[in-house]
Amino acid sequence: MTEAKVRAFPPAVVNAESKPYWDAAEKGKLLYKFCTACKKPHFYPRTLCPFCFSDKTEWKEASGKGVIYSHSTMRRTPEPYTLAYVTLEEGPTALTGIVDCDPDKLKIGQKVHVVFKPTKEGPPIPAFAPD
Amino acid sequence: MTSPEVAKSLKRPLVKVMGAGEAPKGQMGGDVNLTYSGARWSGPTAFAEAGVTPKDIKYASIYDSFTITVLMQIEDLGFCEKGQGGKFVSDGNLISGVGKLPFNTDGGGLCNNHPANRGGITKVIEAVRQLRGEAHPKVQVKNCDIALAHGTGGSLGVRHGSATLIMERV
Numbered sequence: 421m422t423e424a425k426v427r428a429f430p431p432a433v434v435n436a437e438s439k440p441y442w443d444a445a446e447k448g449k450l451l452y453k454f455c456t457a458c459k460k461p462h463f464y465p466r467t468l469c470p471f472c473f474s475d476k477t478e479w480k481e482a483s484g485k486g487v488i489y490s491h492s493t494m495r496r497t498p499e500p501y502t503l504a505y506v507t508l509e510e511g512p513t514a515l516t517g518i519v520d521c522d523p524d525k526l527k528i529g530q531k532v533h534v535v536f537k538p539t540k541e542g543p544p545i546p547a548f549a550p551d
Numbered sequence: 552m553t554s555p556e557v558a559k560s561l562k563r564p565l566v567k568v569m570g571a572g573e574a575p576k577g578q579m580g581g582d583v584n585l586t587y588s589g590a591r592w593s594g595p596t597a598f599a600e601a602g603v604t605p606k607d608i609k610y611a612s613i614y615d616s617f618t619i620t621v622l623m624q625i626e627d628l629g630f631c632e633k634g635q636g637g638k639f640v641s642d643g644n645l646i647s648g649v650g651k652l653p654f655n656t657d658g659g660g661l662c663n664n665h666p667a668n669r670g671g672i673t674k675v676i677e678a679v680r681q682l683r684g685e686a687h688p689k690v691q692v693k694n695c696d697i698a699l700a701h702g703t704g705g706s707l708g709v710r711h712g713s714a715t716l717i718m719e720r721v
Binding site: 452460461462463464466469470471489490505507508511512513514515 | 577578579580581582583585
């Protein structure tokens with residue numbers, strides 16, 4: 421880490437649809453959803469499949485491994501942070517953050533893994549760190 | 552805008568809508584691809600309704616929140632091959648009187664106007680000026696009979712709406 425200050429994640433707003441996701445995050449597990457009607461995985465998880473609108477979606481646990489699809493670092497702030505799309509091993513690409521890294525050394529295609537960052541008043545937030 | 556009957560009584564150069572297309576592009580359930588915009592859907596819809604192709608467009612107003620916005624739209628609308636937008640622009644194709652696709656002759660959003668979330672209407676205004684022959688003489692396109700106005704609203708990679716309008720001089 422070259423940064424002196426690390427941006428704290430704001431707590432997530434948990435609702436009925438997303439509660440299983442955040443409950444799993446408390447246990448250090450990353451969940452995604454899979455539609456048994458059209459056989460496609462998706463992220464972020466919804467009750468209705470975003471591809472075929474079926475309600476036959478089920479929770480699955482992701483390996484937590486992925487690669488960076490694209491990334492961007494916000495530097496004009498006291499606590500710089502990096503946003504990224506990470507393509508999960510299971511297929512879907514997630515909008516997330518890259519942490520515990522030197523932003524200048526990140527590369528598209530780089531292997532990353534999920535880490536859970538605590539929040540003050542809520543469940544930990546999944547983010548990704550370079551392998 | 553007015554009815555055809557009233558328009559004919561106004562003794563002004565008339566401009567008519569030939570075709571229009573709209574399309575949203577969302578987060579795609581995680582099937583993310585940042586290299587195209589909703590223009591790949593709104594464009595063909597508008598061209599099909601108008602019965603013309605990108606080669607028929609004499610002038611284009613394209614929303615330019617950033618330079619990358621224009622590059623992606625030019626490609627997605629079919630004015631050049633996907634991935635060739637940079638070369639198309641650096642070859643001078645957007646310059647009125649020089650290139651294939653005279654573009655944003657009012658200066659566009661980057662050099663002249665960007666009225667908050669109303670950037671679309673200024674695109675239509677300059678396209679209509681071109682069709683009427685009322686653009687600035689230094690940038691007026693000769694024999695400008697068909698023009699296109701296009702814009703995206705939202706985030707360019709995901710989560711935006713895309714709208715394409717093709718107009719003709721009557």
